[in-house]
Amino acid sequence: MSTESVSQRSFLGLEGQHVFITGAAGAIGSEAIREFLDHGCRVTAYDNSPVQLSGIDAERFSRLQILDGDITEECSIQSGFVKAEERFGPATILIVNSTDEETTRQQPIWDLPLEDWEKSYKLNVRGSFLAIKHFLRRVREYQQTLGSKLASPSIVVMETETHAGLAAGKAGLHYGLLQTVRNEILQLNTEGRINAVAPNKNINTSDPTAGPRAVAPMMAFLASKRASGHISGQCIQVEGQQPSGNTQVSKLDANRTQIQSIPRGLGKPKRNKIRVAVSIDLDAVSGWLGTNAHSDNGLADYSAGFFAAHVGVPRLLRMLKKLNIAHRCTWFIPGHSAESFPAEVKQVVDSGCEIGLHGYAHEGAYQLTPEQERDVLTRCMDIAHTLTGKKPVGYRAPLYQLRESTLDLLEEFGFEYDASLTDNDCHPFFAPRRPLSNQSISPSQLPAGCIPSRNPSLRPIDFLPHTANSQGYVDVRVIEHMWRDRFLWIRDNEEEPVFPVLMHPDTSGMAHIIGMLERMLRWLKEWECEGEVEFLQTGEVARWWREKQLGNATQ
Structure with missing residues (x-):
């Protein structure tokens, strides 16, 4: 047509x-x-x-x-x-x-x-x-x-x-x-x-x-x-x-309605604009090397990482393209994933999305010395620049494990935002610092996602053998209803909120889970049709919020 x-x-x-x-x-x-x-x-x-x-x-x-x-x-x-x-x-x-x-x-x-x-x-x-x-x-x-x-x-x-x-x-x-x-x-x-x-x-x-x-x-x-x-x-x-x-x-009879022309729809009152930030952490095998490293890890565990890259990534990309939001997403990619799975990562980059950093081998900040942390960050910046031709401006710490030295490095290298903390679940914020940092250069903090107790909300339907609260057999509709309930409450009670949706290809790419995610995203797109939702890259949300904060500060 x-x-x-x-x-x-x-x-x-x-x-x-x-x-x-x-x-x-x-x-x-x-x-x-x-x-x-x-x-x-x-x-x-x-x-x-x-x-x-x-x-x-x-x-x-x-x-x-x-x-x-x-x-x-x-x-x-x-x-x-x-x-x-x-x-x-x-x-x-x-x-x-x-x-x-x-x-x-x-x-x-x-x-x-x-x-x-x-x-x-x-x-x-x-x-x-x-x-x-x-x-x-x-x-x-x-x-x-x-x-x-x-x-x-x-x-x-x-x-x-x-x-x-x-x-x-x-x-x-x-x-x-x-x-x-x-x-x-x-x-x-x-x-x-x-x-x-x-x-x-x-x-x-x-x-x-x-x-x-x-x-x-x-x-x-x-x-x-x-x-x-x-x-x-x-x-x-x-x-x-x-x-x-x-x-x-x-007109057919007294009980039937005569319409001369299709009338224009009445304009709806403007409501809150909810900014939906969809992000994907492409951990792949790196997730088993850093924060999930364990002496009992075996080939079967690493195989889940190969599934994430070879199966989960293409499935998620197809789904996001079908919904016409692939270019509105942010992928946080560990350096190990970028170097180990270049073909899949190229598909991600070619989708037009934003690329953020996510460590090299998914190592947490507390596993590294400050010098090692600097070395990892600079190497990952080089990898991302090679992939995209641009300097990365966004960061998410592996398993959300960052510390004060991490924030210092992000500020030193000019990062615009970090998406690791949960001081707020639907509004950006500046990370607490002592002494207070110059907010004009300090990275904005975006809510890390729908994360109860600092663990991904998809964890109940995933299975990690050495993670205590990993279950794997929870009905996906439990998670879907939790997300919808959170969205509806935020919609009714918060002003200009952010709604982060966080995915991992190893879990989100599973056949019984990706269908639920598509239903959820389609449901959010229905709100977009009503003018209440806007899908944005995480960096776009960070820049919008920073401009708003600095504008308020000058008034």
């Missing part, structure tokens, strides 16, 4: 939303899939018939999952929502397209076979009921688990009048269930909405794809809180398409 068309559609604000579409194999379902993918959504296509799509590029295909299931069977639709969440997180938009297109044909009621009537009734009424029921159940369960409301859950029901049986089946939905859900959904979420779309039975019959092409944009419009957050409990009839491609909407 062209850049122009993307910009025309972007005002709906659907980017990053998870859309669950039933009846995905039909013409209407297929057009709905394309429509929501074009809006930047993640789409789960659900049907018991093969979903066949052509012309979907790799980027869009990465945001699509296809699930086989029967909407009329409760256990099937229930498990469908669970499977959908495992990859994309909770669905926020449900498209109920339960039309049986094989039986959608013009017939007078006296010629309508009973089996067609019963099939249509089962699919339309029972199927729609089950889809809506279990979508709302998942909303309720997710909100209870997370402790906060899901952002603007929306249901759009496809209604058809091209078949007597279907029309009769939908009558109960429109006049009963639609109005009931409109009121009951507010008990779960005050932003929840339900609406229906009905294509005109005379819509451009010379082109069988005209109806689906006209209906899909209206589905997206009704799903968008920004565009139609004031509309709920309504059924909107789509008349057709003009040569310009704009969808016409007309």
